[in-house]
Amino acid sequence: MNLFNFFGKKTFSHGIHPEGFKEETHDHQTRRLPFAEQLTLPLSQSVGKPPIPIVHIGQQVQRGELIAKANGFMSVPLHASVSGTIKKIDLVPNAATGDKEKAIIINTALSSPQTSIQGTYQEFEQLSRDELIQSVQDIGLVGLGGAAFPAHVKMNTPKDHHVHTLIVNGCECEPFMTTDHRIMLEQIEYLFRGMGIIMKAVGAKKAIIGIEDNKLNVIEAIKPHLPKDGHITIEAVATKYPQGAGKMLVYSLMGIEIPSGHRSTSIGVIIYNVATLASLGELFPYRQGMIERVITITGDNLNKPGNYLVPIGTPLSHILKYAEFTGNEAELILGGPMMGIPAGFLNTPVKKSTGTVLVLDKRSSKDSDISPCIKCSMCLQACPINLNPSELGLLATKRKYDVMEDQYHLKDCFECGCCSYVCPSNIPLVQYFRIAKTLNRERYKQEET
Amino acid sequence: MENQPKIDIRTSPFIRKAPSVAEIMRNVVYALLPIACYAVWQFGLSALVLMITTVLACIATEHMFCKLSNKKTTIGDASAIITGLLLAMTLPPGFPLWMGAVAGFTAIAMGKTLFGGIGFNVFNPALVGRAFVQAAFPVSITTWTPALATNRFVEFIPSTLALPFMKPAPTAEWTTQVTIDGFSGATPLALMKFQGVMTDTYDLFIGLSAGSTGETSSLLILICGAYLIFKNMLDWRIPAAVILGTVISAECFHLLDATKYPTSAFMVFSGGLMFAAVFMASDMVASPVTPMGILVFGLLVGFLTVIIRLFGGLTEAVMYAILFGNAATPIIESYTQPNIFGYKGKKKP
Numbered sequence: 059m060n061l062f063n064f065f066g067k068k069t070f071s072h073g074i075h076p077e078g079f080k081e082e083t084h085d086h087q088t089r090r091l092p093f094a095e096q097l098t099l100p101l102s103q104s105v106g107k108p109p110i111p112i113v114h115i116g117q118q119v120q121r122g123e124l125i126a127k128a129n130g131f132m133s134v135p136l137h138a139s140v141s142g143t144i145k146k147i148d149l150v151p152n153a154a155t156g157d158k159e160k161a162i163i164i165n166t167a168l169s170s171p172q173t174s175i176q177g178t179y180q181e182f183e184q185l186s187r188d189e190l191i192q193s194v195q196d197i198g199l200v201g202l203g204g205a206a207f208p209a210h211v212k213m214n215t216p217k218d219h220h221v222h223t224l225i226v227n228g229c230e231c232e233p234f235m236t237t238d239h240r241i242m243l244e245q246i247e248y249l250f251r252g253m254g255i256i257m258k259a260v261g262a263k264k265a266i267i268g269i270e271d272n273k274l275n276v277i278e279a280i281k282p283h284l285p286k287d288g289h290i291t292i293e294a295v296a297t298k299y300p301q302g303a304g305k306m307l308v309y310s311l312m313g314i315e316i317p318s319g320h321r322s323t324s325i326g327v328i329i330y331n332v333a334t335l336a337s338l339g340e341l342f343p344y345r346q347g348m349i350e351r352v353i354t355i356t357g358d359n360l361n362k363p364g365n366y367l368v369p370i371g372t373p374l375s376h377i378l379k380y381a382e383f384t385g386n387e388a389e390l391i392l393g394g395p396m397m398g399i400p401a402g403f404l405n406t407p408v409k410k411s412t413g414t415v416l417v418l419d420k421r422s423s424k425d426s427d428i429s430p431c432i433k434c435s436m437c438l439q440a441c442p443i444n445l446n447p448s449e450l451g452l453l454a455t456k457r458k459y460d461v462m463e464d465q466y467h468l469k470d471c472f473e474c475g476c477c478s479y480v481c482p483s484n485i486p487l488v489q490y491f492r493i494a495k496t497l498n499r500e501r502y503k504q505e506e507t
Numbered sequence: 508m509e510n511q512p513k514i515d516i517r518t519s520p521f522i523r524k525a526p527s528v529a530e531i532m533r534n535v536v537y538a539l540l541p542i543a544c545y546a547v548w549q550f551g552l553s554a555l556v557l558m559i560t561t562v563l564a565c566i567a568t569e570h571m572f573c574k575l576s577n578k579k580t581t582i583g584d585a586s587a588i589i590t591g592l593l594l595a596m597t598l599p600p601g602f603p604l605w606m607g608a609v610a611g612f613t614a615i616a617m618g619k620t621l622f623g624g625i626g627f628n629v630f631n632p633a634l635v636g637r638a639f640v641q642a643a644f645p646v647s648i649t650t651w652t653p654a655l656a657t658n659r660f661v662e663f664i665p666s667t668l669a670l671p672f673m674k675p676a677p678t679a680e681w682t683t684q685v686t687i688d689g690f691s692g693a694t695p696l697a698l699m700k701f702q703g704v705m706t707d708t709y710d711l712f713i714g715l716s717a718g719s720t721g722e723t724s725s726l727l728i729l730i731c732g733a734y735l736i737f738k739n740m741l742d743w744r745i746p747a748a749v750i751l752g753t754v755i756s757a758e759c760f761h762l763l764d765a766t767k768y769p770t771s772a773f774m775v776f777s778g779g780l781m782f783a784a785v786f787m788a789s790d791m792v793a794s795p796v797t798p799m800g801i802l803v804f805g806l807l808v809g810f811l812t813v814i815i816r817l818f819g820g821l822t823e824a825v826m827y828a829i830l831f832g833n834a835a836t837p838i839i840e841s842y843t844q845p846n847i848f849g850y851k852g853k854k855k856p
Contacts, residue, residue, distance in 0.1 A: 076522060233522065305848065318849035395521040402516055418521055429528045429584070430626030435742060435796035436525070443848035448796050449840075467847045475520035482525045483626070489518050 067271070069296035070306045072442045074476045076233050076299055076396070078272060083356050084236040086364035088244055091380055093140050093166050097371035098150055098407040099125070100161040104200040104208045106132035111162055117144045118167075122174035122347050125162055128195060134208050135198045136162070137347025139369035141170040153392055153406045154399045161407075164371070177345030182255045190259040197341045198348045198410075203227060203302070203331030204393055206411035209338065212328065213259045219323040224257050224265040225311060228332040229295065229302035231270060232394025235414045237352045238332045240365045242269070242276045245336040246283050252335030253290065255342060260328055267292040267332075268311050270301055299396060300474040304329045306442055318470050333413065348410060353377075357417030359385035368408055375404040377415055391416040396475045429483040437477035437487060443470055447477035447487045454490035459498050468494060528625070531740045532585035538731040538741075539592045539786070545727050546720045550600035550652070551659025553667040554720045560604045561636075562591030564611025572620040586625050590614050593633035593786060596721025597779055597826065598640070601652045601664030601678055605671040606644050610636040630833045631790040634826050641826070651694055652678055654723065694718050695777045696816065696823060699769055711776035718778065719823075725781040732785035741789055744798070748805020749784035750775055755806070756813035774813060783825040784808075793833040799843035800836075807839075808832040 102108035109126035119125055119138040126136040142164045149158040182190060194210040201207040215221050226249075230238040242249065253265050269276050271294040280292050295301055295310045305316045308327055316322050322329055333352065341348060349370055356363040361382035368377065374390055391398040392412045408415065437447035445467055453462045462468040468491060477487040526534075546554045565587040573580040581587075594614050598607060614636025622628045641648050652664050669675035695711060695718070712725050722728075735741035757774035775781065788794060788808050795804050808828045815824030 074524075076524065309848075315849050315851050317851075318847065320849075389517065389521065391519070391521060393519075395519070397519050398521070400516045400518060400521075416521075430624070432528055432531075432626050432791045433794070433796050434531070434791045435801075438796055438798070438845065444845040445847060446797065446844060466844070470847055470849060478520050479523050480525050481523075482528050482531055484523070484525075484527070486518075488520065492518070 067296040068293065068310045069298055069301070070309045070442055072440055072444070072476070073298045073300060073306070074440050074479055075297075076479065078297075079234045079356070080236050080239070080272070082363050083234075083354050083365055084239050084273075086240075088240050088352050088365040088367055091366040091368045091372065091377065093172065093369060094372045094376035095166055095168075096145065096373070097140050097142075097164045097166065097369060098161050098373060098405065099136055099139065099164065099371040100150060100152065100159050100407065100409065101126055101136060102152075102159055103136060103198075103370070103410045104134045104206045106134070106208055106211070108160065109133055109135050111147055111160075113144050113147075113162065115144050115146055118142075119144060119164065120175055121170075121172050122176070122349055124347065131195075131214075132208065132211060134195065134200055134210075135347070137198055137349050138164060139349035139371050140164055140166045141172055142167040151403060151406075153401045153403075156402075174346060174349065179343055180345065182251070182258060182342060185258075187259050187261075190255060193342065193345065194255070194259075194338065196345060196347075197338065199334065199338055199341070200348075200410045201331060202333035202337060202351060202411065202413060204397065204411055204413055206409070209330075209334055212330070213256060215260050215323045215328065216321075219321075220326055221260040221262050221323050221328050222264060222326045223312070223328070224253060224260070224262040225304075225308060225322075225327055225329045226253060226265060226267040226332055226335060227302055227304070227307055227329055228267055228269040228273070228276065229307055230273075231297075231299045231302040232396050232398075232414070233299075234356050234416050235354050235394050236356075237354045237365055237413050239273050239276065241333050241336045241352055242273070243279050245340065246280060248336040248339035249332060250283060250290075251339030251342065252330075252337070253339075255338055256328070256330055256335065260323075262328065263289060265290040266311055268295055268307050269293075270295060270297040272297040299476065300442055300472075303442065303472060303474060305472070318467075351408075351410065351412075353408060353412060354414045355381045355417075356414065357388075357391075358419035359383055359388065360417060370410055371407045373405045373407050374401055374415060377408070378404070378417070381417075383417060385417075385419060387419075389418040391418065396479070397473065428485055431483055431485060434482060436480040436482065440476040440480045442474060442476065443472070445471055445477075447491075450494075451477075451485050451487045451490055454487075454494050459494045459501075462491075462494050463498055468498070471495070526740065528586075529584040532589055534735060534738055534740050535589050535786075536585055536592065538735045539589070539596075539721075541731055542596065542721045542724070542727055542782075543592060545724055546596065546600070549654040549659075549723065550664075550720060551656065552662070553652075553659075553664040554595075554600045556604060556663070556667065557598060557600065557602055557607050557720060558592060558595040560607045561595040561598075561611040561614075562588055564608040565591035565594070565615050568612045568615035569620065569624075572616065573624075576620075578624075581624055584625060587615060590619070590632045590636070592721075593631075594636045596782060597633065597637050597719050597787075599648060599651050600720045601650060601666040602640075602647055603644075603666055603669035603675050605669065606640055606647055609643070610640040612636075613639040626792055628792050629836075630830055631787055631793050634787060634830050634833075637826055638830060647675055650675075650678055651718065654718075694823075695773075699773070699777070708770075708772045708776055711773070719782075722779040722782040725776045728781045728785050741785070742791070742794075742801065744801045745789040745794055745805055746784040748802050749780075749788050749809045749812075750805075752806035752809020753780060753784075753812055754809070756810045760813065760817060768817060774816070778816070778823055779825050780812060783829055787825075788829050788832065790833075793836060795836050795840045795843065797840055797843045797845055799845070800839045803839050803843060804832050804836060807835065 618632030618635030665676035757771035811828035
């Protein structure tokens with residue numbers, strides 16, 4: 059029994075309440091960002107294998123044209139997000155890992171009308187499950203909430219999992235982000251079509267749209283579109299970070315804990331982000347490829363913050379130029395301030411999974427020294443999955459990574475960062491845990507070979 | 508862009524909102540100040556100089572040890588001030604100053620820096636200091652003088668200015684001079700234990716009784732504790748669990764034999780219990796972090812306090828109860844790790 063639901067607002071226990079900073083962008087209509095002169099499209103846009111390029115240098119491509127085909131099932135294809143000429147296929151640094159990865163670089167054709175390719179019309183109601191999954195793979199859709207899991211792989215639920223409910227994740231619990239908010243106001247028709255496609259494919263009879271109660275105007279906007287028979291509902295949950303984490307949202311809405319180490323489908327639930335569904339609903343009927351997405355451009359020293367429709371592959375320098383960045387020193391973050399990744403280069407391109415470009419003034423991010431843990435237990439009271447970050451942090455400094463995993467459930471940590479957020483000693487807890495998890499993975503790999 | 512902006516790199520989370528350790532410690536000092544002022548009003552000059560002595564001794568000791576170990580001095584985090592204040596509050600107001608300085612030195616040296624400084628101490632440093640002087644100076648630490656003595660703001664309690672290693676001046680004669688009604692020099696707990704006399708609970712609550720410098724007014728202690736709880740710098744669960752443990756244990760004995768054992772209200776409001784529950788047991792470093800551990804720790808401290816008070820040779824028990832609880836903290840923690848989300852109905856691996 060979820061006690062919090064019993065006492066009122068639907069929510070989970072623990073978590074934090076960071077300041078939202080959403081007012082700056084959530085009222086702005088989404089605008090289209092002009093095309094940059096050159097776009098860089100890293101082949102790997104999702105979890106899984108990168109696709110295989112099918113273009114050659116110097117080739118003319120049209121906007122929406124397939125330029126790299128999927129390499130097996132666990133792979134998503136890539137489409138040209140601009141009409142132009144393939145300049146080169148080269149290695150570029152990956153913002154998240156720092157490794158170099160292959161990318162297709164396109165020079166934009168300045169005189170082109172930039173119309174995108176459309177395929178033949180298709181109705182999802184008449185397609186089978188396998189046909190639906192194939193169509194979604196052809197779109198090249200990935201989870202737009204940030205995880206970048208291929209959308210079609212998620213649809214392919216295990217045969218013994220009977221999915222009954224689709225949870226539509228519209229929480230957007232990270233500060234600064236408002237893309238999902240705008241999408242739920244502006245793309246309701248697409249959103250519902252996307253939901254229909256997923257529900258048809260996985261056999262879900264019910265859908266719940268979960269939003270945080272700081273976006274109540276979304277409820278007003280969506281209510282008239284809800285079907286009369288009530289199989290799709292919209293529910294407000296408490297505004298709290300990390301409400302948008304799948305495990306937390308399912309618990310808040312349904313009072314069920316997703317068992318550790320299992321997928322949500324094992325309890326009959328599948329979770330999709332609103333932006334993913336809206337994109338699916340938009341691109342599916344005419345078999346278009348995923349070539350652009352809504353991105354919140356926000357933060358310090360920007361004259362024109364807001365939500366922009368940005369072609370995939372647009373470099374950050376171009377975005378900063380159009381949002382009129384006035385400062386001269388900043389932190390550039392792809393994603394929200396809690397879980398986003400830092401970008402180290404101005405020519406870092408936005409990817410399919412980039413929901414936010416956040417610019418933080420260096421002065422607003424002052425760092426103080428790390429003091430010893432005073433065992434105040436604030437991290438335990440913040441951790442949404444009840445870990446003991448205090449103990450984990452002490453173990454990490456002693457490099458006892460195996461103990462962290464074997465006795466203190468390090469694997470269950472999904473790196474939301476609440477522990478680091480509340481630590482009075484400024485101990486980089488979640489940062490330690492990321493290192494520990496990476497090293498453990500490498501150790502297992504070595505042990506296997 | 509002509510002027511390419513510089514980029515700064517860190518990893519997420521990029522925002523934080525937490526008071527610093529020094530900020531927490533400063534607020535604890537603020538919370539202790541009203542209690543200190545009340546103690547000065549009650550006991551006069553002697554209490555004031557005693558507090559100043561212990562605080563200075565603690566700061567000097569910490570600074571010295573930091574210098575000796577070639578570390579940056581840590582006196583800036585104000586935790587030594589807390590130790591000094593807490594220590595003074597648990598001592599009798601007429602405690603000789605040189606003994607106070609010894610207590611302060613021991614508290615920091617043996618209670619804190621030997622373990623590695625703030626964050627690493629196993630025991631509450633102030634209680635380590637007090638335990639040391641309890642053993643070293645058993646007479647002085649049980650020599651109580653009355654509150655609200657008539658000339659408390661103009662002269663010291665005779666024992667205060669004792670020279671090192673000299674026998675402190677007796678206070679009995681002084682006590683009879685400065686009090687209007689007869690004062691036996693006994694604390695409510697001693698009265699209960701050795702003479703079977705109960706002090707009125709209301710007097711205990713307000714603090715109009717003999718006792719250690721800062722421990723007498725439960726009401727004031729609760730108000731100051733509430734300030735820290737409101738600022739989220741004190742874990743309310745620890746004092747609550749200690750008081751709960753005391754009430755349960757005391758009530759059990761009271762029900763067994765009401766003539767022999769005092770009521771739970773007397774137990775909670777007498778001696779140093781309230782002060783210890785709010786400010787001593789809640790020492791973050793030496794108490795458990797796990798939710799169940801906090802409850803077990805508090806109940807254990809409360810239970811031990813009652814047992815030692817009723818059956819031990821000492822009148823004041825809460826200090827040893829907390830030290831024992833501190834010692835048990837690691838083992839309590841290891842048995843009370845929190846239940847992880849997603850393991851409901853699943854066996855813990």
